[in-house]
Amino acid sequence: xxxxxxxxxxxxxxxxxxxxxxxxxxxxxxxxxxxxxxxxxxxxxxxxxxxxxxxxxxxxxxxxxxxxxxxxxxxxxxxxxxxxxxxxxxxxxxxxxxxxxxxxxxxxxxxxxxxxxxxxxxxxxxxxxxxxxxxxxxxxxxxxxxxxxxxxxx
Amino acid sequence: xxxxxxxxxxxxxxxxxxxxxxxxxxxxxxxxxxxxxxxxxxxxxxxxxxxxxxxxxxxxxxxxxxxxxxxxxxxxxxxxxxxxxxxxxxxxxxxxxxxxxxxxxxxxxxxxxxxxxxxxxxxxxxxxxxxxxxxxxxxxxxxxxxxxxxxxxxxxxxxxxxxxxxxxxxxxxxxxxxxxxxxxxxxxxxxxxxxxxxxxxxxxxxxxxxxxxxxxxxxxxxxxxxxxxxxxxxxxxxxxxxxxxxxxxxxxxxxxxxxxxxxxxxxxxxxxxxxxxxxxxxxxxxxxxxxxxxxxxxxxxxxxxxxxxxxxxxxxxxxxxxxxxxxxxxxxxxxxxxxxxxxxxxxxxxxxxxxxxxxxxxxxxxxxxxxxxxxxxxxxxxxxxxxxxxxxxxxxxxxxxxxxxxxxxxxxxxxxxxxxxxxxxxxxxxxxxxxxxxxxxxxxxxxxxxxxxxxxxxxxxxxxxxxxxxxxxxxxxxxxxxxxxxxxxxxxxxxxxxxxxxxxxxxxxxxxxxxxxxxxxxxxxxxxxxxxxxxxxxxxxxxxxxxxxxxxxxxxxxxxxxxxxxxxxxxxxxxxxxxxxxxxxxxxxxxxxxxxxxxxxxxxxxxxxxxxxxxxxxxxxxxxxxxxxxxxxxxxxxxxxxxxxxxxxxxxxxxxxxxxxxxxxxxxxxxxxxxxxxxxxxxxxxxxxxxxxxxxxxxxxxxxxxxxxxxxxxxxxxxxxxxxxxxxxxxxxxxxxxxxxxxxxxxxxxxxxxxxxxxxxxxxxxxxxxxxxxxxxxxxxxxxxxxxxxxxxxxxxxxxxxxxxxxxxxxxxxxxxxxxxxx
Numbered sequence: 001x002x003x004x005x006x007x008x009x010x011x012x013x014x015x016x017x018x019x020x021x022x023x024x025x026x027x028x029x030x031x032x033x034x035x036x037x038x039x040x041x042x043x044x045x046x047x048x049x050x051x052x053x054x055x056x057x058x059x060x061x062x063x064x065x066x067x068x069x070x071x072x073x074x075x076x077x078x079x080x081x082x083x084x085x086x087x088x089x090x091x092x093x094x095x096x097x098x099x100x101x102x103x104x105x106x107x108x109x110x111x112x113x114x115x116x117x118x119x120x121x122x123x124x125x126x127x128x129x130x131x132x133x134x135x136x137x138x139x140x141x142x143x144x145x146x147x148x149x150x151x152x153x154x
Numbered sequence: 155x156x157x158x159x160x161x162x163x164x165x166x167x168x169x170x171x172x173x174x175x176x177x178x179x180x181x182x183x184x185x186x187x188x189x190x191x192x193x194x195x196x197x198x199x200x201x202x203x204x205x206x207x208x209x210x211x212x213x214x215x216x217x218x219x220x221x222x223x224x225x226x227x228x229x230x231x232x233x234x235x236x237x238x239x240x241x242x243x244x245x246x247x248x249x250x251x252x253x254x255x256x257x258x259x260x261x262x263x264x265x266x267x268x269x270x271x272x273x274x275x276x277x278x279x280x281x282x283x284x285x286x287x288x289x290x291x292x293x294x295x296x297x298x299x300x301x302x303x304x305x306x307x308x309x310x311x312x313x314x315x316x317x318x319x320x321x322x323x324x325x326x327x328x329x330x331x332x333x334x335x336x337x338x339x340x341x342x343x344x345x346x347x348x349x350x351x352x353x354x355x356x357x358x359x360x361x362x363x364x365x366x367x368x369x370x371x372x373x374x375x376x377x378x379x380x381x382x383x384x385x386x387x388x389x390x391x392x393x394x395x396x397x398x399x400x401x402x403x404x405x406x407x408x409x410x411x412x413x414x415x416x417x418x419x420x421x422x423x424x425x426x427x428x429x430x431x432x433x434x435x436x437x438x439x440x441x442x443x444x445x446x447x448x449x450x451x452x453x454x455x456x457x458x459x460x461x462x463x464x465x466x467x468x469x470x471x472x473x474x475x476x477x478x479x480x481x482x483x484x485x486x487x488x489x490x491x492x493x494x495x496x497x498x499x500x501x502x503x504x505x506x507x508x509x510x511x512x513x514x515x516x517x518x519x520x521x522x523x524x525x526x527x528x529x530x531x532x533x534x535x536x537x538x539x540x541x542x543x544x545x546x547x548x549x550x551x552x553x554x555x556x557x558x559x560x561x562x563x564x565x566x567x568x569x570x571x572x573x574x575x576x577x578x579x580x581x582x583x584x585x586x587x588x589x590x591x592x593x594x595x596x597x598x599x600x601x602x603x604x605x606x607x608x609x610x611x612x613x614x615x616x617x618x619x620x621x622x623x624x625x626x627x628x629x630x631x632x633x634x635x636x637x638x639x640x641x642x643x644x645x646x647x648x649x650x651x652x653x654x655x656x657x658x659x660x661x662x663x664x665x666x667x668x669x670x671x672x673x674x675x676x677x678x679x680x681x682x683x684x685x686x687x688x689x690x691x692x693x694x695x696x697x698x699x700x701x702x703x704x705x706x707x708x709x710x711x712x713x714x715x716x717x718x719x720x721x722x723x724x725x726x727x728x729x730x731x732x733x734x735x736x737x738x739x740x741x742x743x744x745x746x747x748x749x750x751x752x753x754x755x756x757x758x759x760x761x762x763x764x765x766x767x768x769x770x771x772x773x774x775x776x777x778x779x780x781x782x783x784x785x786x787x788x789x790x791x792x793x794x795x796x797x798x799x800x801x802x803x804x805x806x807x808x809x810x811x812x813x814x815x816x817x818x819x820x821x822x823x824x825x826x827x828x829x830x831x832x833x834x835x836x837x838x839x840x841x842x843x844x845x846x847x848x849x850x851x852x853x854x855x856x857x858x859x860x861x862x863x864x865x866x867x868x869x870x871x872x873x874x875x876x877x878x879x880x881x882x883x884x885x886x887x888x889x890x891x892x893x894x895x896x897x898x899x900x901x902x903x904x905x906x907x908x909x910x911x912x913x914x915x916x917x918x919x920x921x922x923x924x925x926x927x928x929x930x931x932x933x934x935x936x937x938x939x940x941x942x943x944x945x946x947x948x949x950x951x952x953x954x955x956x957x958x959x960x961x962x963x964x965x966x967x968x969x970x971x972x973x974x975x976x977x
Contacts, residue, residue: 014212020282022248029214046515047479078444078484079404082394105165107212108205111241120281120317122350124309125343126401127391134306138271141233 001121002080003055003070004031005114007103010064012036015103016110020121035059035068049077060084064100083123090117093132112138158191159184161205168213181210192223200227201238208242221246221253228260233272236264240275249285258288265295273299274310281314289318293325300332305341312336312347316354326355326362337375342392342399345379349405356412366413373413373423380406380427384434395439407431407448414456421457428453432465443473443481447488454492467492467499474506479515486510486521493528504529508538511545516552519545523553527560535568539578547585554589558582562594572605573651576612584619587626595631600743602636611651613640618655620665625674631682634669637662638686639740642693659694663687667703677712684715688722692737701726859975864968865951869896870925872905872951874968876975884942886975892933894925900955900962905935907951914940925955939976947976 007016014032023031038050039059050057052070058080059068067084071077090113091098095106103110116131118124125131159167164184171177188203196203204223211217224246227239247254257279264276277299280292296318299311319326329351336348352372356363366372383398383406392399410428414421431449436442446469453466470492473485486507493500507529510522523545530538539561546557561582569575579598583590602612616633624630637644641662647654669675669683684707691700704726707719725733859876866872873891894900903923909915920935941947949968954961 014214017212017245022250022283022285024248024250045479047483047517049480049483049517051517051520074408076404076408076444076448078440078447078480079401081480082400082441082444086394104169105162107209108238108241112237115278115282119278119310119313120320122313122316123346123401123405124313126346126399127342129391130343134271138233138237141269141271142237 001072001075002083002118003072003121005070005118006032006035006066006068007110008032008036008066008068009100010040010066012040015065015100016107016114018111018114018118031070035070039066039068048081056080058084062088065103083118086128087114087117089128090131093128094135158187158199158203158206161202161209164206165209168209177213178215181213181215185210185215189219192219197230200230201232201235204242205238208238208245211245217246221251225253225256225260228257228264233269236272236275240279244279244283248283249288254283254285255287258291261288262292262295265292265299270304270306273307277307277310277314281310281317284314284317284321286321289321289325293318293322293328297328297332300329305339305344308339309341309343309347312344312351316347316351319351319354319358323358326359329355330362330365334370337372337379342402346399346402346405349376349402349409353405353409353412356409363412367417367420373410373420376406376410376413377424377427380410380431384431395441396436397441397445400441400445403431403445404448407445407452411452411455414452414458416457418457424452424456425458425462428458429462429465432462432469437472440478440480443476443478443484447473447484450488454488454495463496464499467496467503471503471506474503474510479513479518482510482513483515483518483521486518486525490521490525490528493525497529500525501529501534504534504538508541511541516550519549520553523549523557523560527564530564530568532568532570535564535570536574539564543578543581543585546582551589554586555591558586558590559594562597566601572608573611576602576605576608576615580615580619583626583629583632584623587623587629590628592628595628598628598632599635602632603639603740604742606742608651609636609640610643610649610654612636613644614649614652614655617644617657617662617665620669624669624672627676627679630669630675630679634666634679634682634686637666638682638689641686641690645694659690659696660699663690663694663696663699663703666690670703670707677714680712681714681718684718684722688718688725689737691726692734860972862970862972864890864949864970865953865966867964867966868962870894870900870953870955872953874971876972884940884944886939886941886947888937888939888975890935890937892925892935893929893931894927895929896957897927898958899927900925900957902961903933903953903955905933905951905953907937907949909939909947909949910945912941912943912945913947916940941976944976947971 001020003019003021005016005018005020006014008014017028017032019028034052035057038052038057042050048058048060050059055070055072056075056077057068057070058077059066060081061067067088069080069084071080088098091103091110094109094113095102113131113135116125116134125134168177168180171180184206188207191199191203200223204220204227207217207220207223211220220242224239224242227235228243230236230239243254243257247257261276261280264272265280267273267276277296280288280296284292296311296314299307300315302308302311315329315332319329333348333352333355336351337345339345339348352366356366380403383403386398389398392402394400397403407428410420410424414424428449431445432453435445435449437446450466450469453462458466467489470485470488473481474489476482476485489500489503489507507522507525510518511526513519513522523542526538526542530542542557542561542564546554546561549557561578565575565578569578579601583598602609605612613636616629616636619629620633620637641659643649644657644662645659647656649655666683666687670680670687675683684704687700687703691697694700701723704719704722707715708723710716710719725736861873861875864872864874871893873893875889875891877887877889890905892903892905901924903920903925905917905920907915907917916938918936918938920933922933925931925933939947948971950965951968952963952965954963956962
């Protein structure tokens with residue numbers, strides 16, 4: 001299973017954190033710090049896998065964001081790269097040409113999309129279309145006076 | 155009270171902050187506003203406030219005061235509220251806080267909600283952070299949802315069940331019935347999550363595993379699904395670069411691995427599909443390689459036929475040549491796993507693996523190094539070592555320690571010759587000397603000591619290395635130890651292996667003194683250097699210089715150095731007669747499993763047969779117990795050797811003089827020849843105060859072998875008593891009892907013995923070296939004789955002692971051994 005998924009910028013600012021195991025706040029902060037220190041200084045052409053403690057860390061850089069996942073020993077790293085890529089594709093489909101700002105200003109949506117794709121550290125849905133359709137339908141359920149597309153709900 | 159600012163407003167505002175302090179101020183202000191809003195129990199804006207709180211939490215600020223608000227949001231009827239509420243619960247709450255249990259009821263209600271998206275939210279939250287208590291309470295609901303026909307809910311329920319099983323393994327049984335027809339679904343989401351659920355159950359419980367293998371016939375079902383995926387046409391929703399649902403394929407392969415492990419039938423059932431996947435998968439993109447990777451892992455783990463295994467290793471071999479770094483990394487990792495079981499197959503790719511040592515990527519280099527060490531064997535040691543040493547030269551410091559240790563281990567196991575071994579060690583010490591582990595210094599010293607014929611060569615090379623560079627401490631330590639031991643060989647220019655260098659005693663002492671004063675030397679190194687200088691006092695002639703150096707360090711600030719210097723000084727002054735014996739050449743060390751002090755037994759002369767050891771100073775006296783304190787200083791690395799006798803291999807060597815002593819034994823008798831001057835005699839006892847004072851074996855004649863008198867002349871009588879040593883019946887244990895019937899004590903008494911070639915003899919330490927006058931006491935000493943060929947025991951003994959101021963020396967033959975002692 002995936003133990004955690006982190007998104008952070010090139011300056012090390014956290015943009016999204018999903019934890020699939022219970023950790024204290026202190027432990028989480030330590031992991032985040034370790035990941036940024038592990039991943040950010042790596043040269044551009046190095047492999048996307050690093051061994052850290054007893055986990056395999058898989059990371060990929062998309063524009064200005066680093067997507068970083070911590071896997072257990074028996075997980076398939078090459079497939080994890082595909083998982084990260086799939087998530088980016090889902091974000092891209094939803095936001096239309098997604099960029100870091102979209103994720104900053106709509107972080108809750110990024111979480112909702114993630115929750116339709118992964119659960120408990122495992123892949124929930126392998127169809128791109130299914131996730132997109134679910135998001136659309138769920139968004140329509142949001143009871144607000146304003147239309148959910150043009151104005152923010154909160 | 156104005157409406158709280160919108161989330162996006164807040165984010166925009168915070169991002170305009172130019173300093174950390176400014177940001178903190180803004181956040182504190184907003185937090186205060188949110189807190190008062192919470193206090194007012196404002197339903198309308200609670201959602202907005204919690205959302206803002208979550209943003210601030212992501213920036214790293216505390217948000218615990220929002221936890222209860224999340225619970226209120228979850229309990230609300232509005233979907234927007236629930237969505238943010240559950241998100242907040244997942245981010246802010248965890249099972250450590252009791253607050254989370256309040257969620258249980260809400261979740262239970264929402265699991266039965268009419269809207270599937272609300273149910274989905276509840277399942278998701280439970281499946282991501284549900285505690286064991288919550289899982290226990292709600293497992294029933296999850297199980298119900300697992301049986302629903304709604305595939306959206308079914309897939310979520312499946313992963314929720316996985317989480318429940320992980321938290322509370324005992325509940326696994328409960329989900330068994332629901333798994334019955336999970337795999338007959340068409341929906342890929344459900345299929346995937348079902349496979350995950352089945353995998354989790356099979357991994358956790360061998361009973362489940364057996365059940366699924368036999369009763370459910372899981373393997374054929376999975377094979378069918380996999381086949382459909384591969385053969386089916388293009389499906390736009392599941393396609394990734396031309397491959398249909400790679401995520402599902404990989405998951406199925408993983409479950410097949412678990413099912414096929416150690417099970418012949420299952421393995422056979424999946425052979426075909428594995429071969430098909432292995433050969434037909436497109437390898438141009440990462441996706442295809444991900445599937446191939448999983449396939450290879452599965453093939454290696456199950457009981458596959460050999461053709462399939464070879465196919466798998468070849469795929470890994472192809473991976474190694476792939477341009478993509480990730481794939482090379484993954485290949486090296488997998489090969490490392492399989493190298494134990496399929497060693498020969500992996501050996502075929504050795505050259506590619508060794509090339510990976512030169513890769514720029516750190517992760518790849520590390521894997522390649524580990525794999526290279528695993529592949530070293532007796533046949534390829536020379537070639538591999540060349541590559542590994544080259545790697546050691548050029549690699550990053552983080553690798554050097556591990557690489558050096560690996561090189562030492564490999565060299566020890568497979569060294570083709572002693573010279574090669576020493577050369578390899580030298581190379582490691584000179585290139586990565588400061589990264590070598592601490593315990594390798596004593597190991598190396600032991601290795602060098604045991605390579606007797608290489609001593610001159612070794613000390614010469616080490617000396618030359620020291621001249622170049624004294625910064626690498628392990629190298630310096632080993633070098634100073636060797637120079638201390640074999641400095642005489644260095645100066646006499648006796649190297650056989652290479653051109654001997656011309657070195658004078660003063661030059662050597664210069665180098666050692668240089669180590670003592672250098673800032674680069676650690677205290678441990680200085681200790682080595684001082685001891686080495688001291689040892690040279692018996693090997694070199696410039697004793698005065700050494701005395702001076704030693705006395706200078708008697709006032710050193712370093713306590714260890716000071717103690718050593720003071721004791722060495724004492725050795726020069728009061729105990730000068732013991733100095734040669736104490737500083738003698740180290741014997742061959744036996745490799746002991748532990749490094750603690752082991753029992754020392756003295757040896758008789760047949761140890762050093764090599765020609766090189768010509769400068770044996772004859773130890774005339776035996777040290778008393780007082781000297782034992784001084785003896786602790788010798789052998790700077792606390793490895794105490796066990797001395798064993800060795801059979802003399804070259805009768806014409808230094809040992810030959812000893813045997814001349816025995817040369818006449820085969821003849822009827824006649825006057826004994828003049829004793830050779832350099833008879834190596836019993837060495838002083840090394841440590842353990844108690845050892846010299848007690849005879850090790852029973853004095854009284856045991857096993858019914860009668861005692862005998864071996865010698866009786868001029869008032870000195872020597873009796874032998876016998877005992878058989880357990881467990882080896884070939885060893886006779888003889889205790890000598892020396893008594894003195896004259897009026898004066900016999901002081902400096904030394905008993906020596908020699909036996910013919912077919913025997914081996916060990917002489918243990920005597921009880922004392924003074925035989926009291928008028929039979930007031932005896933000196934006892936134990937001799938152990940190994941007689942594997944059961945030949946007649948004969949012995950020649952040499953006695954030296956001082957009586958009334960004059961030295962007496964005598965030789966005698968002992969032929970009257972009772973037959974039982976050697977039969």
